[in-house]
Amino acid sequence: MNVVQEPMAVSQPLSDIYMRDYNKVKELYDYxxxxxxxxxxxxxxxxxxxxxxxxxxxxxxxxxxxNAERNPHEAVARSLDDLEDVNTLVVVGGQQSGLFTGPLLVIYKALTIIQTARMAEKRLNRKVVPVFWIAGEDHDFDEVNHTYVLSSDLQVQKIKIDHPTGERSMVSQVQVPMDAWQQAIEELSAKLPNTEFKEDFFAKLQSYAEVSCNLSDYYARIFGMLFGEAGLVLLDSADSALRSIEVPMFERIIEDNDPLEEALMQSLQDVQDHQYNSQADVTAGNANLFYIHEGTRLLLHKVDGRFTDRKQQVSFSRDELQRLVQEHPERFSNNVLTRPLMQDYLFPVLSTVLGTGEIAYWALTHRAFHAFGFRMPIIVPRMSFTFVEGTVQKQMTKYELSFADVVERFTVRKEAWLQAQDTLGLDVHFEDMKQQLNELYEPILEKLAQIQAGLGKLGETNKQKVLEQVEFLQHRAANDLAKQNETALRHWERIHSSILPLGKPQERVYNIFAYLNRYGLAWISSLYEIPLDLSGQHRVISLPQ
Structure with a gap:
């Protein structure tokens, strides 16, 4: 497995600087x-x-x-035994529970968590447990109900399950019927070729569907299959049984909500002072806490000394909210800015693994950590990869394409290559012809206009019709030339669809199962051989044909 560092633009300027030149933003983080x-x-x-x-x-x-129900591996049991020891630390990261684990970046995040825990354990000479936080309390079902694969005809194909009710509920509370699982599994199977591994994988997917009532459960079981042997502990943030453990932190968030708000607003100013835009919603009066009302997740705001939602479906005094969190903790949920605090309350977090978007918005929580007596954990950027299969690499070599060519100037390179196949120089001839026609028409159009203005306009129309016919012939010749190179153009399309599907980085689109279907589950173990990169710089990995 050949691994080469290849730059790829980072969409978040703050995260880019954090990874490349930490000292320029050190005031926004702690380590x-x-x-x-x-x-x-x-x-x-x-x-x-x-x-x-x-x-x-x-x-x-x-x-x-x-974990015993969803991730029953001996290595996970050992991790939990270790975690019970007061000297054991944790590396944690998380993601929403996407269909079939969602895009590849989720796999890379889990891999980074595991690799970072192993590195830290050696560096500190003490136990460090990897933990994956499944963000099942998020309520945007449309963000997680789909995934993509590249079909045999080189089309990026979407597989999706629909929300059964449309209610704004936490993802972990959305009950997915068996027929929806079945349809999604069959769609995925139909889009992947038959291999020696396929039958076993799809038997597992089927068995997990039979005992999973929601996306988070299904996601956890697949993650257990992929990473259980590495001792990765799983947690669903929507797990109602966790809520009683989280009560003291919810009480603090309610009691100290004004200082929390002030800290978040100050961090927002810090970020802006560094000339960066906010990557999360920090607004005055936002309680940064959700309340579950009749199955719907409502974001609370402070209005006239009370906590209410935008539509005022619920309204509580601070004392009423404190009583509710003690009596019904399952009705409460963190938002994106209080989840980091809850994470640090639950675990002795040595380090958290974040994507570039998360690194940017975590800067907004810096002062909140300190206001609550915490310190922001060490933030490790998620490792970033693009897989290039042997066939694609061979085609790139054939057409003399670098990774940068594909990512930064693919259309230009493709058009230049196609023009080079025009050995007859037809494009040049056609352009010369159009120029000559314009030159031939110009004197006669002037004379026609002298006879009658309308005749000059008729002549101009006549010229345009002639030029349109020439352009028609030019396009027809170009199309026929493209047909002569149809096989090669399919190669170009495969290169682009593989590396930059839908115009986005591969890791943000494609699902892991196309690779598992081809290389088998043991392929996951081979990924641990990739050296950990604490800078999070993008790397290209060459895979066999």
Whole structure:
């Protein structure tokens, strides 16, 4: 497996600077992941602040129950035994529960979590457990209900399941019927070629569907298949059994909501002072807390001393909200800016693995961590890859295309190549012909206009019709030339569809199962051989044919 660093533009300027030149944004974060001392400093701080966090035994007990059902591997059980020890630390990261695990970047995030935990364990000479946080409390079902594969006819194909009710519920509470699972599995199977691994994989997908009632459960079981042997512990943030453990932090978020708001607003100003845009909604009066009302997740705001939603379906005083969180913790849910605080309350987080969008919006939580007595954990950028299969690499070599050519100037290179196939120079001849026609028409049009203005206009119309016929012939010749090179143009299309599907990085579109179907489950283990890169720079990985 050949691994080469190849730059790819990062869509978030703040994240780009964080990864390339940390010192320029160090005021927005607490630790530089690329320095040795940061890891020891963070571990020492965690050792001194056990009282800030949740009951470890209660947390591990719930995680054992959750993982025993969905992620029942001996390595996971050992991780949980280790986590019960007060000296054990955690590397955590998470994602929404996408269909069939969603895009490849989710796989890379899990891989980075595992690799970072292994690195930290050696560096600190103590146990460090990898944890994956499934964001099942998110309510945007349309973000997670689909995935993409490249079909045999080189089309990017979408596989999707529909929301059964359309209600704005947490993803982990949306009940997916068996026929929806079945249809999605059959669609995925139809779009992938038959291989020696296919039957086994799809038997597993079928068996998981039979015992999964929602996307998060299904996602967890697939993740267990992929990463359980590496000891990756899974958690669903919507797990109602976790809520009783989270109550003290919810109480703090309610009680200290004004200082929380002030800290978030100050961090927003810090980000803007560094000339960056906010990557999350920080607005005055936002309580940064959701309340579940009749199955719907409502974002709370502070209005005239009360907590209410935008449509005022619910309204609570601070004391009423405190009583509710004690009596019905399952009705509460974090938003994107309080989830990092809850994560640090639950776990002794040595490091968190984030994508570029997350790195940018986590800067908004910097002062909130400090306001609550915490420190922001070490942020490790998720590793970023593009897989280039042997056939695609061979075609790139044939057409003398670099990775940068495909990503930055593909259309220009493709058009230049096609023009080079015109050995007769037809395009040049056609352009010369059109120029000569314009020159021939010009004097006669002037004379026609002198006879009568209308006759001059008729002559201009006549010229345009002649030029249109020439252009028609030119396009026809170009189309026929393209047909003569149809096979080669399919190669070009395959290169582009493989590396930049839908004009986006491969990792943000394609699903892992096309690769698993071709290379088998053991292929996941081979990914651990890729060296950990704490800078998160993009790399290209060459795969066999």
């Amino acid at each position: 530089n992941p690329q320095t040795e001392e940061a890891w020891h400093e963070r571990a020492a701080w965690l050792d001194q602040t056990h009282a800030l966090r949740a009951d470890r035994k209660a947390l591990v007990s719930r995680l054992r129950s959750y």
